Amino acid sequence: MKLFSTIVLLTIFINSNAQQKRILLKPDRVFDGVEMLNDWSVIVQGKSILYAEPSANKPASDSTINMPGQTLLPGLIEGHSHLFLHPYNETQWNDQVLKESRAERLVRAVNHAKATLMAGFTTVRDLGTEDAGYDDVGLKQSINKGLIPGPRMIVAGRAIVATGSYGPKSDNTELNLIKGAEESDGANLTTTVRNQMGHGVDLIKIYADYRWGVNNTSVATFTIDEIKNMVEVAGTTGRPVVAHAGTKEGMRRAVEGGVETIEHGDDGDEKIFKLMKSKSVALCPTLAAGDTTSQYAGRKKGVDPEPNRIRLKRKSFELALKTGVTIVFGGDAVVFADGDNAREMEMMVDYGMKPLAVLQSATSVNARVFHSDDLGQIKAGYLADIISVTGDPVATIAAMRKVNFVMKNGVIYLSK
Numbered sequence: 001m002k003l004f005s006t007i008v009l010l011t012i013f014i015n016s017n018a019q020q021k022r023i024l025l026k027p028d029r030v031f032d033g034v035e036m037l038n039d040w041s042v043i044v045q046g047k048s049i050l051y052a053e054p055s056a057n058k059p060a061s062d063s064t065i066n067m068p069g070q071t072l073l074p075g076l077i078e079g080h081s082h083l084f085l086h087p088y089n090e091t092q093w094n095d096q097v098l099k100e101s102r103a104e105r106l107v108r109a110v111n112h113a114k115a116t117l118m119a120g121f122t123t124v125r126d127l128g129t130e131d132a133g134y135d136d137v138g139l140k141q142s143i144n145k146g147l148i149p150g151p152r153m154i155v156a157g158r159a160i161v162a163t164g165s166y167g168p169k170s171d172n173t174e175l176n177l178i179k180g181a182e183e184s185d186g187a188n189l190t191t192t193v194r195n196q197m198g199h200g201v202d203l204i205k206i207y208a209d210y211r212w213g214v215n216n217t218s219v220a221t222f223t224i225d226e227i228k229n230m231v232e233v234a235g236t237t238g239r240p241v242v243a244h245a246g247t248k249e250g251m252r253r254a255v256e257g258g259v260e261t262i263e264h265g266d267d268g269d270e271k272i273f274k275l276m277k278s279k280s281v282a283l284c285p286t287l288a289a290g291d292t293t294s295q296y297a298g299r300k301k302g303v304d305p306e307p308n309r310i311r312l313k314r315k316s317f318e319l320a321l322k323t324g325v326t327i328v329f330g331g332d333a334v335v336f337a338d339g340d341n342a343r344e345m346e347m348m349v350d351y352g353m354k355p356l357a358v359l360q361s362a363t364s365v366n367a368r369v370f371h372s373d374d375l376g377q378i379k380a381g382y383l384a385d386i387i388s389v390t391g392d393p394v395a396t397i398a399a400m401r402k403v404n405f406v407m408k409n410g411v412i413y414l415s416k
């Protein structure tokens with residue numbers, strides 16, 4: 001027994017000693033989460049960044065990884081993913097929710113988690129399992145225990161919808177189908193929010209509008225008072241509420257109700273964006289979602305004229321930028337394939353956002369909005385979530401697809 005404990009102690013000592021080795025990363029340039037810097041060096045020790053400053057003053061290190069022609073960036077933060085879903089051109093959302101087994105959905109999520117990490121996304125805010133219960137909480141725990149590779153996860157669990165609003169729905173209106181999220185309303189919302197928090201969610205995701213109006217038009221769901229109640233109950237434990245909202249009224253109610261981010265926001269106008277700015281509510285525009293969906297519907301991108309819906313989305317995004325609303329990077333990864341998350345960055349640039357601002361959004365801005373104080377920047381003391389890409393993404397945003405190196409928590413997952 002004594003020998004055993006000595007061996008265990010010795011192993012721990014050797015491991016921690018090994019972890020303490022200083023690794024020097026030498027790229028061509030460093031984007032630190034705020035600006036692009038030349039002649040910089042970064043040293044990682046254990047889980048953290050020890051040094052990120054001009055190369056001239058750098059302290060000694062134990063080993064060096066040279067990265068010629070590459071840009072070092074903080075690990076990217078995907079603001080809107082659904083690891084438990086896969087692209088709708090493979091299987092319609094209804095069929096994924098109704099016909100796929102929980103086991104299949106979890107297996108897919110495991111694959112998606114790996115693909116997302118290897119694409120340089122070391123953190124995801126996963127906004128609803130869509131009837132895979134709290135398996136996102138278990139997936140997060142499994143990743144944290146090192147059972148499988150994957151990003152850090154900020155999870156929403158089942159998400160909350162107003163009774164009667166959400167799908168799947170059937171032409172046979174007598175059928176009580178299972179739903180993609182948990183139905184609740186009125187005074188029950190207090191219990192629903194508390195119950196979800198008890199199951200380990202990091203935030204509460206609500207659907208502030210949905211296609212449940214007459215003729216399937218999108219209309220608001222919860223009342224402002226209902227949203228205020230959820231925000232107060234969740235806020236007691238320090239958890240934020242975030243809202244899916246595309247209509248003006250859905251957005252207005254969510255903002256007045258006190259949510260932290262609006263997901264999609266397609267119909268946002270100047271009045272709504274000014275309201276968001278005044279209340280410090282951020283917009284997660286999910287540009288790639290609409291673009292991809294219209295291509296699944298048969299549009300040939302670059303050949304066919306842009307459908308009205310896409311033109312309006314462009315306009316509203318420009319308006320959001322002009323108004324100065326905080327933009328959270330998030331592509332609604334699932335509508336397209338996980339691992340292809342950089343597509344949203346290309347679209348943000350295409351729709352008028354400066355490349356440097358896009359990089360800030362996917363790193364330091366998302367970290368701030370998601371309350372991840374030790375992520376999103378390459379800075380001494382921050383966690384060592386670091387990636388590299390070939391080329392300079394400020395010159396060509398498509399460089400974000402050429403990921404060569406992925407480190408999370410000081411552990412290297414990819415090194416080409």
Ligand SMILES: [Zn+2]
Pocket residue numbers: 080081082127332
């Ligand atoms: Zn979504």
